[in-house]
Amino acid sequence: MDVLSSILGGFDVVFQPVNLAYCFAGVLIGMLIGVLPGLGPVATISILLPITYGLEPATAIIMLAGIFYGAQYGGTITSVLLRLPGESTTVVTVFDGYQMALRGRAGAALGIAAVGSFVGGTVSILGLSFLAPVVAEFALDFGPPEYAVLTLLGILLVSTLGTGSPLKSLAVAVAGLLLATVGRDTFTGMGRFILGSDNLADGIDFVPLAMGLFGVGEILYDLERRAREKLTMPAIGKVWISRLDWIRSRAAIARGTVLGFVIGILPGGGAALSSMLSYAVEKRVSKTPKEFGRGAIEGVAGPETANNAAATSSFIPLLTLGLPANATMAVIFGALLLQGVTPGPQMITEHPDVFWGVIDSMWIGNIFLLVMSVPLVGLFIRILRVRATILAPITIMITMIGVYTVNNSLFDMYLVIGFGIIGYLMKKFGFEPGPLVLAFVLGGQMETAFRQSLRLFDGSPAGFFTRPISGTLLAAMVVGGILLVALRRRTTVAPDDAPVEEVRR
Amino acid sequence: MNRPARTTDDAMRPDGSRRSETPERPEAGEEASEEIRPAGAWASVVAALAPGVFGAAMAIMALSLGLGRLSEPGAGLWPFALGVLLVAVSVALLTTRRRQAACESFGRGGWSVVLGAVSLVAFIMLLPLVGFEIPTVVLIALWLKVIGGEGWRTTVAVSVLATAGFHALFVLALGVSIPHLIAI
Numbered sequence: 001m002d003v004l005s006s007i008l009g010g011f012d013v014v015f016q017p018v019n020l021a022y023c024f025a026g027v028l029i030g031m032l033i034g035v036l037p038g039l040g041p042v043a044t045i046s047i048l049l050p051i052t053y054g055l056e057p058a059t060a061i062i063m064l065a066g067i068f069y070g071a072q073y074g075g076t077i078t079s080v081l082l083r084l085p086g087e088s089t090t091v092v093t094v095f096d097g098y099q100m101a102l103r104g105r106a107g108a109a110l111g112i113a114a115v116g117s118f119v120g121g122t123v124s125i126l127g128l129s130f131l132a133p134v135v136a137e138f139a140l141d142f143g144p145p146e147y148a149v150l151t152l153l154g155i156l157l158v159s160t161l162g163t164g165s166p167l168k169s170l171a172v173a174v175a176g177l178l179l180a181t182v183g184r185d186t187f188t189g190m191g192r193f194i195l196g197s198d199n200l201a202d203g204i205d206f207v208p209l210a211m212g213l214f215g216v217g218e219i220l221y222d223l224e225r226r227a228r229e230k231l232t233m234p235a236i237g238k239v240w241i242s243r244l245d246w247i248r249s250r251a252a253i254a255r256g257t258v259l260g261f262v263i264g265i266l267p268g269g270g271a272a273l274s275s276m277l278s279y280a281v282e283k284r285v286s287k288t289p290k291e292f293g294r295g296a297i298e299g300v301a302g303p304e305t306a307n308n309a310a311a312t313s314s315f316i317p318l319l320t321l322g323l324p325a326n327a328t329m330a331v332i333f334g335a336l337l338l339q340g341v342t343p344g345p346q347m348i349t350e351h352p353d354v355f356w357g358v359i360d361s362m363w364i365g366n367i368f369l370l371v372m373s374v375p376l377v378g379l380f381i382r383i384l385r386v387r388a389t390i391l392a393p394i395t396i397m398i399t400m401i402g403v404y405t406v407n408n409s410l411f412d413m414y415l416v417i418g419f420g421i422i423g424y425l426m427k428k429f430g431f432e433p434g435p436l437v438l439a440f441v442l443g444g445q446m447e448t449a450f451r452q453s454l455r456l457f458d459g460s461p462a463g464f465f466t467r468p469i470s471g472t473l474l475a476a477m478v479v480g481g482i483l484l485v486a487l488r489r490r491t492t493v494a495p496d497d498a499p500v501e502e503v504r505r
Numbered sequence: 506m507n508r509p510a511r512t513t514d515d516a517m518r519p520d521g522s523r524r525s526e527t528p529e530r531p532e533a534g535e536e537a538s539e540e541i542r543p544a545g546a547w548a549s550v551v552a553a554l555a556p557g558v559f560g561a562a563m564a565i566m567a568l569s570l571g572l573g574r575l576s577e578p579g580a581g582l583w584p585f586a587l588g589v590l591l592v593a594v595s596v597a598l599l600t601t602r603r604r605q606a607a608c609e610s611f612g613r614g615g616w617s618v619v620l621g622a623v624s625l626v627a628f629i630m631l632l633p634l635v636g637f638e639i640p641t642v643v644l645i646a647l648w649l650k651v652i653g654g655e656g657w658r659t660t661v662a663v664s665v666l667a668t669a670g671f672h673a674l675f676v677l678a679l680g681v682s683i684p685h686l687i688a689i
Contacts (some may be wrong), residue, residue, distance in 0.1 A: 054679070074587075144631075165605050171556040171594045178563050178587050185580040188622060192570055214523030216625075221650060223621050224614035353596065393645040394667050400628065401637065401671060405681040413629045421622055428544075429552040429608045451578045459576030 007129055010356025013058050013368035014364055019357065020021040022059050026066020027365045029373060033067070034074020039395065040088075040432070041071040043218045045331050046210040047395065049338070050402035058357040061482055064335055065358055066365045067431035068328050069121060069311045072271065073369045076113045076304055077348040077380055089307040092279040096292060096299030111241040112249050112297055113304040114373040117258045120257045120309035121144040121366045127261050128316055129359055132348070134319040144452035145463060147471040151446040153477040154323045155439050174435035177205055180443025187451060199411045207406050208335040208415035209440060213433040214331070215399050216416055216422020219392055241392040249301035252282050256302040260309025265316050266480060271307040273284050277487060278306035312362060319355060320341050324441065326435030333441050396466070530574045543607035554597035560591025602616055623647070636686035642669045 013019060033044045045064050052060035075090035080097035093113065100109040131469040142150070157178075159169035180192045182205025241249075256278045263274035282302040283292045292299050314325040322344030324330040336343050341351050348355045370402030371382075403416045421435050465471045564585050573579025598605065624644050628641075631640040646663035648653040677679050 035531050144582070167594060168552070169600065171591060171598065174561060174587055174591045174594060175556060178560070178584060178591065181563075181584045181587070187578075188580045190570060190580040192584065193566060220618045220621055223617045224612065387512075388656075389655055390659070391650065392653070392662055393648035396625070396648070397641055397645060397667065397671060400625065401641075401675055401681075401683060403627065404683055405675065405679075406633075408682055410629055410633065413632075414626075417543075417622060417625050417629070420625075424618060427609075429548060429555070430606050431552070447583045449585065454575055454578055459574060461575075 002330060003133055004354060006133075006356050007360065008240065009141065009352065010142070010360035013353050013357030014062070014361045018056075019059050019361065020065040020364065021073045021362045023066050023146060023365050024057070024368055025072075026063035027070035027368045029320060030070020031074040031178065031380065031462035032370065032383060034071035035383055036386070036391070039069050039215075039218060042328050042331060043214040045328060045335070046214040047402065049207050049211065049331070049335060052335055053406060057336070057341050057351065058354045061332065061354060061358045062361040062365075064332050065315070065362065069308060069362065069365060070369055072308050073114065073117055073373050074380065075313055076117070077110065077373075078384070080109045080113070080300070081381065082384075089275055090271070090304070092275050092303045093300055096296050097281070099293065099444065100297065105297075105300070106243050107454075108297065109300050110243050110377055111374065112245055112301045114304035114370055114476030115241065116253045116256065116301045117254050117308040117373075118366055118370045120260055120305035120307075121312050122363060123257045124261045124264070124309040124312035125359060125362045125366075128313060128362075132316050132320050132355075132359070133291075135223050135316060136345045136348045139321050140468070141469065142345065144456065145467050146450040146473060148446060148449035148453050149464055149470045149473050149477075150321060150323060151442045151449065153474070153481070154267040154317075154325075155435070155442060155446075156422070157477070157481055158438055159328065159435045165430060166371050168431050172433070173435040173439040177443045177446065179209070179436075180445065186444075186448060199409075201312050204440075205222045205407070205412060205415070206441060208403055209413045209419055210331050210334060211399055212405055212416040212419025212436055213423035213426075214327075215394065216420025216429065217433060219396050219399075219423040221421055221427045223392060231389075232312045236501040245297055248297050248326075252278075252298040252302035253283060253305045255285075255401070256305030260306030261313045264310030264313035266292050267317060267323060267325045270314060271310040271351070271479070273305035273487075274310035275307040278302040287450070314369060315359070319347060320345060322347075322445075324438055328436060330441050334418060334437075338439070344410050417437040476498065518585060520680060542610045543611065544610040546602075547603040548608035548610070549605060550599070552605070553595055553602050556598070557592045557595025560588040562588075564588025564592065566611075621648065633684055636684045638668055638672060638686050641671060 014023070029044065029048075030041060031398070033039050033041065039047075045067055048064070048067070055063070072089055073183075075085060076093055078084045078096070079090040080101050083094050083098040085091040085094055097109045097113070100106060149316075155173050156170075158487045159166060159173045177352070181190070182200055184201065185192050189276040191201055256274075256487065259278050259281065260274040262387065263277060277294075279302060282298045283289050284294070286292065286298060288296070314329055317323040317325045318329045318333060324341065333343055336354075339346065339354075341354055353404055399416065400413060402410050404410070406412060426433055426436075451465065454461070464473065548653060565588075567581035567588060570581030570584070571579035572582045573583055575582075612662035624647055628640045630645050642664045645667055646660050649660040649663055650657070672685065675683055676685050676687075
């Protein structure tokens with residue numbers, strides 16, 4: 001099929017008024033939660049899952065995707081003005097963005113971040129549009145062994161490269177795979193780990209799991225450290241960039257786009273890593289590295305571009321291989337399954353409206369965001385004054401009522417609280433819930449793939465290595481993993497040289 | 506996020522080493538009103554053992570499901586293998602626990618969490634009996650006044666308005682079948 005005509009077909013989906021409205025709602029919500037302290041995009045998307053039930057698949061995912069990339073824009077605002085990274089992806093923006101703000105250049109920092117984000121996002125969509133069909137076509141030949149290897153390595157990479165301790169993340173991922181085995185075994189029809197409960201006979205539902213671990217867990221965790229805000233923020237000034245700013249930043253934006261796009265595709269890479277990497281690169285290539293940490297505009301432009309490019313390109317493995325590259329993609333994976341759309345190589349032919357509609361909606365969403373973030377920054381800043389003590393009970397009630405509406409089930413509500421408490425305790429003890437949810441959504445298909453493979457190989461695991469595609473995949477993923485670890489080692493050095501203490505006075 | 510210092514560390518130091526060196530830095534972001542201290546050594550032992558206990562329990566239950574053979578895997582083989590793997594990871598966590606980032610202790614704020622969780626359970630128990638409106642007003646008021654320390658005026662206004670908003674959204678606009686008192 002001609003890619004260009006498919007892309008154009010996607011715009012027919014996007015320009016339906018209802019989809020435009022939900023796209024706008026998504027990026028607006030994303031921007032808001034990016035600005036607000038507390039809930040991040042994963043938690044928000046989880047909490048809003050029940051709302052997506054009544055929507056068309058394309059509409060639902062257009063909105064959820066909007067929340068995800070919208071939050072990248074919003075998080076920048078608080079990083080620059082308040083030294084509070086709204087999201088982990090905007091952490092490095094603090095280094096130079098806040099310094100720029102202190103020097104009365106907040107407007108330029110926000111302006112270049114918005115422009116960079118827009119460039120990174122839109123170029124990345126272009127890459128996504130042309131690369132995704134190629135990958136999907138290639139993946140059509142995948143059999144159970146390839147799928148087993150792919151999911152295994154995907155989970156491993158996400159666990160070891162995500163934030164937090166690799167061992168703890170691995171433990172969490174294995175626990176997620178175990179939770180996915182609860183319910184009826186697809187091969188033997190046997191009920192597994194149902195503990196005599198009818199409620200567990202069909203397994204644990206994804207919605208209460210994600211809403212509990214991400215939503216309620218996050219809210220409970222924040223209850224403990226109730227904030228007393230005394231936010232003082234520097235004057236924003238005019239959100240505009242000068243010619244000189246643009247000349248200084250354009251190379252950084254170009255590098256950030258490429259870097260973000262590549263890192264975003266890799267499982268476990270994601271937006272946070274790409275922004276850190278971009279900061280390190282910019283500092284290295286700069287003729288005046290001493291300026292970094294003292295308000296170098298390249299240090300804002302590069303990372304802000306990279307995180308948006310990565311957020312967009314991380315849709316590639318999800319939409320073409322059915323492999324979520326990070327926790328947010330895992331929740332969107334779950335949302336697609338709820339809609340009866342299985343993400344994977346068949347998606348592009350079986351559900352072209354969803355596939356191309358979602359991709360094309362990102363153009364529109366990025367335009368919305370650019371328009372909103374430049375003139376309306378002052379408005380979003382005012383939202384920061386809403387106290388967390390008021391937001392928490394309202395959010396929790398939306399969560400509780402929302403989860404009930406999915407199955408009209410009180411049991412689901414108890415599950416949400418149960419997983420909420422587990423999520424809270426996990427955070428207290430240093431476990432990230434992300435790998436658990438990711439492993440949980442992949443668990444069922446992964447087990448099926450492994451068992452089918454073992455039958456195929458007559459019980460010999462060596463088959464995974466000898467089959468050409470799965471063997472190559474194994475090798476490629478191992479090499480990619482080593483590369484990422486090496487990159488990460490190098491980037492962790494970078495913030496050391498940055499005058500962190502100065503930033504944190 | 507409400508915890509900028511932690512987020513920054515997590516992101517910069519994937520192994521969490523920075524956090525264990527200087528676990529306390531509440532000044533970044535001037536938000537941390539109540540300091541969360543790192544927990545004692547017991548916490549890292551609990552953190553290491555908890556996954557192992559879960560893994561062991563699942564592995565033992567999986568045995569009774571039947572493992573089958575590698576060429577013909579039974580219902581219990583996959584969960585059994587995962588359970589064993591989890592126990593192995595747990596042992597590795599136990600041996601490396603001094604190098605893992607410190608866990609957080611439960612400060613006075615922990616009581617807010619307990620109260621919050623208990624109030625949610627009470628909400629679910631009341632829901633089928635009296636509908637969602639009254640429990641919602643009470644729960645929001647409790648969270649605002651007791652947990653959040655808001656004033657009475659804010660408490661009353663927000664809890665009543667938010668509940669009315671939920672009624673309008675869920676019952677009137679979306680027409681969901683949640684038990685409710687007010688018929689309109």
